[in-house]
Amino acid sequence: MIREEAESPAGGWSRLASTSVFTSPWFEVRRDDAVRPDGSGSPYDHVVSPGSVTVVAVDGQGLVAVTRQWIYVHDEVQWRLPAGRIDPADRDSLAAARRELAEETGISAETWRPLGAVNCADSFTNHRDHAFFATGLRHGAADLEPGEADLEVHALPFDEALALVTTGRMPHAGSSYAVLMTRTLGLA
Known part of the structure; x- marks a missing residue:
């Protein structure tokens, strides 16, 4: 049996800011200033896709x-x-x-x-x-x-x-x- 664990909506992560680094008709590359669940901060680069x-x-x-x-x-x-x-x-x-x-x-x-x-x-x-x-x-x-x-x-x-x-x-x-x-x- 799979048990779902209760967690905060963002899993303990938070986004302080988000910047578009590159945009095309197919996707966007974003750099977020993120805070991890342990409280440390770092940039988080990711691709945003329409699916x-x-x-x-x-x-x-x-x-x-x-x-x-x-x-x-x-x-x-x-x-x-x-x-x-x-x-x-x-x-x-x-x-x-x-x-x-x-x-x-x-x-x-x-x-x-x-x-x-x-x-x-x-x-x-x-x-x-x-x-x-x-x-x-x-x-x-x-x-x-x-x-x-x-x-x-x-x-x-x-x-x-x-x-x-x-x-x-x-x-x-x-x-x-x-x-x-x-x-x-x-x-x-």
Whole structure:
């Protein structure tokens, strides 16, 4: 049994000041003057992100939409589920999930179920990836961005997608989390 410990809202930390060091359309780097739980102070640099979404889209035959593309920051081709950032124009994470699935794969879905969210790099960023399970799929045309020109869409049996996770060939945190939650919840 997991026991939740009561703690102060900020876990004993406090922020005295916060300064933007760098801002881009995708994230912001901030330097906070922080006081640790032991009372000592120090600067705390971190990345502020709008978050992202990942979608497990499963068709009537149990096939999962999986992408494969070059991931610039990891310098390799990776298997992933359809995923992307939450844009300022998105109403919420579900709206972002609907948009990303359609943009990357051309797929729209009738039924959506939230799978939860995973923190992607604690102590470095507040980045959180919101995962969704989608069914009742309809296929259309993808609308790829210039950086996605090499994106390939594959339809894999769910167990093959799960094997990509368990063998380390799908290292994207949001994708791994979404696939494992789908199996854990008995959705596929």
